[in-house]
């Protein structure tokens with residue numbers, strides 16, 4: 001129960017609901033236990049009166065109808081009260097569990113968002129989602145039904161056993177004798193049921209992930225004509241699922257008949273022993289009736305104890321998984337709250353960086369200075385470390401060695417969110433949301449008007465493309481933008497970054513999917529749009545249209561060459577080679 005302790009703070013938060021709920025449970029059970037006493041009295045009364053020979057000759061109803069109606073009214077009244085308080089108990093405790101569920105889910109979600117990339121690489125998305133959905137639901141089962149029925153069972157047992165004891169201690173003992181066995185066997189069977197349900201749950205997740213992967217990779221599956229293989233694989237796992245479900249059905253089919261058999265054993269014993277006691281004059285027929293009703297009452301708690309125990313066990317395991325996540329601390333922290341506009345001076349001072357999970361040394365001793373408004377191109381072979389420079393400037397990771405300064409301050413001392421908000425970043429792999437075009441652009445500036453959106457899509461040479469679409473700016477672009485071409489996605493991503501009005505811009509290979517014409521058009525626009533902005537442009541193609549103040553060539557994480565276009569052409573290194581190749585092909 002160690003892990004569930006974490007939830008105590010929520011119980012404290014909703015303490016009044018919990019207290020009120022407990023009172024409602026108590027009241028409902030109290031009235032429920034009073035009813036059989038009235039039934040018992042009524043029965044004894046009728047028996048007594050009918051054995052009286054004087055009355056036998058008269059019309060029984062005309063003499064006692066009034067009394068019998070009174071008894072019935074009391075019994076109905078008591079059950080009605082029980083029902084009303086049960087309704088109130090659900091309204092308080094189950095509502096409390098839903099409120100706490102909302103709080104926990106929010107807490108986990110906020111925590112997820114604070115965590116850094118290293119965490120996301122170590123954990124699979126499916127697993128993280130399962131904690132947010134399934135694990136939270138299992139904890140909710142404990143908070144709601146678990147707690148509610150737990151309290152109810154405890155109170156009912158106390159009330160019923162006390163009432164039974166008042167009538168006849170001896171009969172109570174016999175009647176309760178089989179119940180522990182019943183409880184144990186139900187616990188045993190329900191843990192088998194739970195284990196099998198878990199296996200089924202896992203199998204469902206597996207089926208889902210197979211289906212998800214096939215559907216998202218449908219182009220590849222079809223083009224490699226692998227439909228049959230995937231179908232066979234899916235078929236096999238579905239078969240597996242069916243077998244596991246049938247296993248569960250078999251246990252379930254046995255469970256209920258067995259339960260009813262065992263429960264009726266108690267009733268049988270009560271009638272047998274109670275009958276004897278009646279003969280000996282120790283109890284009345286009414287008492288016997290009362291007992292049988294009580295035994296009926298107890299059946300339910302006894303069977304539900306096993307169920308409640310397994311709810312608690314599952315919640316404990318789920319909360320353990322949740323706690324593990326909540327314990328992780330982000331390594332990238334925001335040191336201060338200071339929202340200011342940054343001028344955009346960027347300096348790398350002997351920066352080295354090794355990716356923590358792979359151990360790959362991506363940058364070694366990289367240094368450069370960019371004054372506000374300057375433009376720098378970063379070129380170099382694939383895997384040279386270009387994108388890593390962007391990752392570090394955005395503080396997705398912290399440097400292993402050296403320093404990155406913005407406006408002459410170490411970025412680890414700047415407001416993290418303000419730093420990121422001041423950088424317009426167009427990542428190498430475009431990610432778009434499954435929403436409309438205009439809302440994807442607005443992601444960069446929620447307050448943007450349609451004129452403003454139009455201006456920025458125009459700058460990114462995208463407006464004409466958008467007008468061709470059926471609903472222009474309101475066109476839904478499908479999951480991750482599947483309905484757009486590669487180049488359209490890149491341009492949308494550029495518009496989204498620039499509409500932020502950042503003083504610093506990073507374009508990571510953002511024009512790679514464009515034809516030479518479109519590229520020229522955008523570069524022309526970008527040149528004006530980025531006039532006063534500091535820009536890092538990672539590229540494989542060096543265009544004469546963009547005048548760079550500086551160019552660095554990375555090679556295996558090291559700065560191999562640095563200088564202006566003219567200087568580097570003269571030196572005859574990697575840069576001059578690619579320029580030569582491009583001018584030949586162009």
Ligand SMILES: Nc1ncnc2c1ncn2[C@@H]1O[C@H](COP(=O)(O)OP(=O)(O)OP(=O)(O)O)[C@@H](O)[C@H]1O
Pocket residue numbers: 355357358360361362380381382383384385386387388389428
């Ligand atoms: N998230 C990551 N985790 C671990 N290693 C990484 C990660 N990203 C990149 N690397 C490694 O760091 C090195 C530099 O990668 P980087 O992405 O910076 O190259 P790049 O110059 O941008 O290449 P490309 O031109 O292909 O985009 C590579 O060896 C790569 O394997």
Ligand SMILES: [Mg+2]
Pocket residue numbers: 386387388428508
């Ligand atoms: Mg890259």
